[in-house]
Amino acid sequence: QSALTQPASVSGSPGQSITISCTGTSSDIGGYIYVSWYQQHPGKVPKLIIYDVSYRPSGVSDRFSGSKSGNTASLIISGLQAEDEADYYCSSFRRSSTPYVFGTGTKVTVL
C-alpha cells in the first residue's frame, strides 16, 4: 500500500509559478481521472483545491490548476503568493483492495 510520490519541498518567489508532481502507477494515476489535490496550512484541516485531475471547486483561486500525463499528475500554482505557503497532498483512486491513496506531501515555501 505504497503512497504516491511527491517532492518533499518546492519553493518559489512571489509572482512565480511552481509545479508539484505526484507520481504513481498505471493502477492509480495512470489509469483513472480520480486525482485530487489538497492544501493544508499548519494546524488546519486539509482543503480540496483540485479534483478529477483539473477541476477547481467553487471558491478556489484560478491560480491553482492541475494536469496529468501518464502516471504523473501535476499541480501548478501560478502567481505565487505568501498565503500559498502550505503543505500539498495529491490523492488518487487505486485499483486495489485499498481503493484510495494519498501522496507523501509537499511543503511549499514562498521565498
Next chain:
Amino acid sequence: QVQLVESGGDLVKPGGSLRLSCAASGFTFSNYYMTWIRQAPGEGLEWVSHIDNSGSAIYYADSVKGRFTISRDNAKNSLHLQMNSLRAEDTAVYYCARGPVSGSGRFDYWGQGSLVTVSS
C-alpha cells in the same frame, strides 16, 4: 452548510479500544459515501476506510484491516469508527470526510479532526 463534527478521541493504552463518531449536517447524509482519513503527528495523510451510502460496501487500509470497523447510521446522520487492538502507530488526528463523491474521487468536506493518542 455542510458540517462534519468528530468526537471520541482520547488517550488510550496499547491494546485498548476507542470509538470515534462523526455527526453530519447540512446535506443528505444517506446520499454520500463517507471516509476516515488520519494524520500522524508531523506526518502526511493516510486513507483509513470508507463506506458506501447504504453501508453495504466497505474498504480498509491494510494497516487497520481486522482491527478497525467503520459503520454508519443514516437515520442519525452519523459515521463511526470502532478501533480495537490499538497500537502506538495508530496515534493520529482522525478526520471524517465526505466522499469519495459519486463519479469523482474527491473528498470535498472534512471535519476538524479528533486526536487519538495510543500510549502507556
